[in-house]
Amino acid sequence: MSSNKESTSRTLLVALTVSLVAAVFVAGAAVSLKPVQVENRLLDKxxxxxxxxxxxxELSSAQVKDLFNSRIKARVVDLATGDYAEGFDPVSFDPLKAARDPKTSKALSGDQDKALIKRREQYTTVYMVEQDGKIASLILPIRxxxxxxxxxxxxxxxADLNTVVGLGFYQHAETPxxxxxxxxxxxxxLWPGKTLFDDAGKPIIKVVKGGVDPASPDAGHQVDALAGATLTSNGVDKLLQFWLGEQGFGPYLAKLRQQGV
Structure with a gap:
């Protein structure tokens, strides 16, 4: 009987030791790989x-880094005022993390939250291609x-802050x-060349179910919806209305227009 107890104790001790060693190994691997994962996420962005x-x-990693550093300038913007914010590193600043923190974000009411994001960060990072000291194109994060x-x-x-150069999503889990x-x-x-605002600066871009009529006077600010994906198409339409409006980049874009950028 005593022998069986000792055998069971040894088995449990061995199992516990193996588990502890494995846990230490996994934790160590996670810590050592984190910088690589952070670097890869930055590279993808x-x-x-x-x-x-x-x-x-279709650029290599080295080409992405070189081209981004030579052509793209990042700045942090206060979404409420439209001013550039000092005291932030635009490379390391994480707007999504800020959006999760009540101290650095605002809760959105139902009528404000067209994009269904619940909270909007106070500050976010914008990217620009500059030429001769002026903005040649402006890249805004959207979600x-x-x-x-x-x-x-x-x-x-x-540079006119109205005509689309391009639109794309780098992360989602929509149905293939x-x-x-x-x-x-x-x-x-379908997006390049479309216009976003009317003369008063109000967002007029629309994702249209059933397809855009090329003969329509509204065709210049309309894009075909995705076939068989009404809710995703509606989501794209609403997120654009949000980020181009007063709760998003509206104040920032208005300030740039006033400055003649």
Whole structure:
């Protein structure tokens, strides 16, 4: 009887030791890999920004870093005032983390929250391509809920702050073949050249179910909805209305227009 107890104790001790060693190994691997994961996420974001801005596709990691550092300038913006915010490192600042913290974000009421994001960060990072000291194109981070997930992406504007250079999403979990068609190059190719605002600065861009009528006077600010993906299409439409409006980049874009940037 005593022998059986000793055998069971040894087995439990061995199992516990193995578990502890494995836990230490896994924790150590996670810590050591975290910098690599952070670097890869940053690289993916930079790659997406360059692609949406029309500066390059299918680039190597080294090419992405070199092109981004030489052509893109990042700045942190106070969304409430539209002013640039000092005291932030635009490279390391994480707007999504800020959006989760009540101290650095605001809760959105139902009528404010067209994009269904619940909270909006006070500060966020914008990206610009500069030429001769002026903005040649401006890249804005956008996000909003589709059917199954929050779509995270960027919208690139020309220097007139009204004409689309490109739109794309770098992260989402929409249904492949349906809402996932936001990644389809043919759909993304419909966006360049579309206009976002009317003469008063009100967002008028629309994602249209049933397709855009080329003969319509509104065709210049309309884009075909995704076939069979009404809720994802509605999500894209609403997130654009949100981020281009007063709760999003409206104050910032208005200030840039006043400055003649």
């Amino acid at each position: 930079q790659r997406s920004i360059l692609s949406i801005a029309g500066l390059g596709d 909003g809920y589709g059917l199954w997930s929050t779509l995270h992406g960027f919208l690139a504007l020309k 073949g349906l809402g996932g068609e936001v990644d389809n190059p043919k759909w993304k190719a």
